[in-house]
Amino acid sequence: MTEPEFRHYTAAEAREIRDTVEDVYRRSYGDAIASGDPFDSPEAFMLRFDAYTDPARGWGFDLVVACVEGATAGQTWGWPLRPGAAGWGGLHLDDGGLQDGDLKEFTAETGDRTFALSEIMVCAEHTGRGLARALHDELLDGRLEQRATLLVEPDNERAYTRYRKWGWYRVGWQRPSWENAPRFDVLILPLR
Template identity: 85%
Template sequence: MSDPEFRQHTAAQAREIRSTVEDVYRRSYVDAIASGDPFDSPEAFMQRFDAYTDPVRSWGFSLVVAYVGGAAAGQAWGWPLRPGAAGWGGLHLDDGGLDDGDLEEFTVETSDRTFALSEIMVCAEHAGRGLARALHDELLRGRSEQRATLLVEPENERAYARYRKWGWYRVGWQRPAWEDAPRFDVLMHNLPL
């Protein structure tokens, strides 16, 4: 694989390349789409993308697209959690003696405390070549937040193993409010990388 070229996009710029975002999703989540799970349908995925990039709600949204040989080969995106945002809704922290005060303290956001890494995907033809890690690092490089969070399906052993290798650790679980959303494990990573 030739060295990827990374292009950064704001929410408005991401909306301008919506068809590229959908194409990368379709070429990355082939098996998930084929499963018929409504949450993984391209239509449901693009509805979530449109919500993430909505001009009213998309403060701080950042998309990185990796191009290999001039073609989009993968993408990653996220945003900083703002005070009062719904990002921690339904969070269940792992049992470790935490009381309600600890949960409240853990979920307090200041716009510069937590970056929510929402998606990393690599087209099937480029998988297994280090592109996911390169996208991860490119998206998180230079972030000013103290920590990052992401959600991963527990049965996605391949992704889970990579995240752990990259320094992520589990703190609990959460089921997002999206229709048909599965239960995800919540992982954290201290920043900077």
């Protein structure tokens, strides 16, 4: 693979390249879009993107866009979870023996405890070349948080296999509050 060039964008800057973000989504998730699932529609995806980049949130949003030979080839983004973050709403941890205090401790956020990796996507013509891992590493390398979290659909074997290989492990499941959201497995990666 030609070495990718990475560009980082804040939330405000990401909104300025909204068309590029949607284009990468369409070129990365063609099968999901074609399935007709309302959660995977480009319109629903972009509504979520707009919420993630809402200037009122000020979450430290970081978008990384990868370019290969001058063409946009993929993207990833995330943000640190702030105190009182809604990101853990509806979390069901795997260990059924946890007490309420344990769940509260697990989900207690300080602003520098957990980085939420929201998306990694690689355009279809660039898959299988290590770009997803390169995006992953570019976004997470140098983070100051203790851990990262992400959501993955349990039947997405390709992504799941890669995440495990990269050191992620399952801690439970969650169904986000987004309309038509599926049930996701919750994964964690220690960062330091």
